Amino acid sequence: MPKKPDQSYHMSADEFRRWGHAVIDWIADYHERIESFPVLSQAQPGDVRASLPAQPPAHGEDFSAVLADLDRVILPGVTHWQSPNFLAYFPSNASGPAILGELLSAGIGVQGMLWATSPACTELESHVLDWLIDMLGLPGHFKSTTDGGGVIQDSASSATLCALLAARERATGLDANEHGCDRRLVVYTSLQAHSSIEKAVKIAGLGKQALRLVDTDEHHAMKPGRLAEAIEADRAAGKVPCLVVATVGTTSSHAVDPLPAIGKICREHGIWLHIDAAMAGTAALCPEFRTIHHGVELADSYCFNPHKWMFTNFDCNAFYVAERAALIRALSILPEYLRNQATESGAVFDYRDWQIPLGRRFRALKLWMVIRHYGIEGLQHHVRRHVALAQQFADWVRDDDRFEVAAPVPLNLVCFRHLGGDAINQTLMDRLNQSGHLYLSHTRLDGKFILRLCVGQTKTEAHHVERAWQRIRDVAGTVEKEQNT
Numbered sequence: 488m489p490k491k492p493d494q495s496y497h498m499s500a501d502e503f504r505r506w507g508h509a510v511i512d513w514i515a516d517y518h519e520r521i522e523s524f525p526v527l528s529q530a531q532p533g534d535v536r537a538s539l540p541a542q543p544p545a546h547g548e549d550f551s552a553v554l555a556d557l558d559r560v561i562l563p564g565v566t567h568w569q570s571p572n573f574l575a576y577f578p579s580n581a582s583g584p585a586i587l588g589e590l591l592s593a594g595i596g597v598q599g600m601l602w603a604t605s606p607a608c609t610e611l612e613s614h615v616l617d618w619l620i621d622m623l624g625l626p627g628h629f630k631s632t633t634d635g636g637g638v639i640q641d642s643a644s645s646a647t648l649c650a651l652l653a654a655r656e657r658a659t660g661l662d663a664n665e666h667g668c669d670r671r672l673v674v675y676t677s678l679q680a681h682s683s684i685e686k687a688v689k690i691a692g693l694g695k696q697a698l699r700l701v702d703t704d705e706h707h708a709m710k711p712g713r714l715a716e717a718i719e720a721d722r723a724a725g726k727v728p729c730l731v732v733a734t735v736g737t738t739s740s741h742a743v744d745p746l747p748a749i750g751k752i753c754r755e756h757g758i759w760l761h762i763d764a765a766m767a768g769t770a771a772l773c774p775e776f777r778t779i780h781h782g783v784e785l786a787d788s789y790c791f792n793p794h795k796w797m798f799t800n801f802d803c804n805a806f807y808v809a810e811r812a813a814l815i816r817a818l819s820i821l822p823e824y825l826r827n828q829a830t831e832s833g834a835v836f837d838y839r840d841w842q843i844p845l846g847r848r849f850r851a852l853k854l855w856m857v858i859r860h861y862g863i864e865g866l867q868h869h870v871r872r873h874v875a876l877a878q879q880f881a882d883w884v885r886d887d888d889r890f891e892v893a894a895p896v897p898l899n900l901v902c903f904r905h906l907g908g909d910a911i912n913q914t915l916m917d918r919l920n921q922s923g924h925l926y927l928s929h930t931r932l933d934g935k936f937i938l939r940l941c942v943g944q945t946k947t948e949a950h951h952v953e954r955a956w957q958r959i960r961d962v963a964g965t966v967e968k969e970q971n972t
């Protein structure tokens with residue numbers, strides 16, 4: 488049914504109110520019935536596009552028609568990341584206050600590139616990021632009230648790229664923006680580090696030849712001795728080491744690199760140390776898990792993703808630097824049309840100088856709402872619960888002689904495998920994921936196919952993890968029988 492346009496074509500305030508309520512109801516219903524969908528979308532390539540009209544509408548449609556298509560066209564093509572049975576990759580958990588914060592951010596609709604383009608957007612961000620330093624027990628020199636400071640990036644990938652650009656400036660003392668990238672620069676991370684580090688090295692113009700992947704120990708953590716050797720060899724060859732990226736909680740197995748030893752090496756050689764704690768960082772909300780951050784005071788920069796495990800929907804990465812000057816030197820640009828008194832006074836942060844894009848959303852709103860809604864106590868409660876459930880799962884795996892735990896389980900990620908070999912594990916995972924009852928993912932450690940179960944979704948409770956283990960054992964039994972006949 489084509490909609491009869493009024494003169495403006497706009498959605499009226501009354502219509503907005505009506506459909507706004509309907510959308511909130513839709514989201515609330517979706518979360519209530521989320522377990523009725525197969526966790527992993529069963530759509531085949533092209534299915535979603537095949538259900539969409541080839542041509543865009545010439546005449547505006549009634550919003551009810553659009554909402555109906557959300558159920559008909561979109562949901563079948565959705566993998567339900569918010570399902571409590573989503574145990575794959577890492578969580579991307581959302582919550583009521585975060586979703587409302589996101590909606591308000593769109594509703595207020597500011598573009599916070601400069602302090603002057605919306606002071607609240609900048610100051611709430613600085614303030615909430617300072618709160619997080621106290622909440623996670625991070626070093627005080629990351630606070631915006633010192634020479635350091637925090638900024639929200641879209642992702643850990645962007646944070647790493649920004650850290651590299653700042654490190655590049657500091658290492659050469661040369662203005663890379665003026666002279667281009669020094670080809671002698673070298674970056675170090677471990678063999679188990681996230682792919683975003685390689686990507687940053689490529690984007691920053693150092694080239695993959697500048698990346699050293701340092702060997703890891705039996706627990707998949709960086710070997711500091713190997714790092715020191717690589718740095719010395721590069722120095723001797725006339726190279727300029729500029730950045731080390733250490734990981735707290737690798738994506739593959741949650742390995743924690745030995746920060747004190749790595750930090751000491753970085754200090755000796757004057758190399759920028761960036762710490763990527765994308766998922767694991769959230770655990771530091773609980774004092775008993777802060778051992779993962781032992782040595783973090785030696786870092787020049789640090790980031791973690793509230794958009795993974797802190798109930799703040801994507802995107803929201805908290806990125807901190809100990810000295811903001813290098814970062815701003817690397818990223819600052821001031822065309823005439825952005826000149827303003829507040830900037831000239833030096834009394835404010837213009838966050839466009841702390842990130843790659845110019846424009847930025849009001850992301851601090853959702854983070855603020857999450858922290859105020861849950862309080863430190865509520866956030867700690869859920870993180871502890873997730874860790875306890877993962878530890879319980881690991882115990883069940885250890886007690887079953889058909890399975891083994893394949894890596895240390897410091898927090899909420901369990902790497903495990905059936906002892907019957909790669910084929911059986913692959914079949915086991917495929918069957919479980921096709922069943923729609925749960926979603927697991929895999930990695931490879933020491934050449935072996937390993938299953939990963941990560942507990943971190945907002946609504947994951949004990950019975951979800953218990954049922955997952957029951958299903959894993961049942962399907963394993965079936966696959967074993969098939970293999971024996």
Ligand SMILES: *Cc1c(COP(=O)(O)O)cnc(C)c1O
Binds near residue numbers: 643644681764765792
């Ligand atoms: C998930 C993850 C990343 C990537 O995070 P984005 O925010 O999607 O860029 C980087 N590093 C680690 C250790 C991760 O777990």
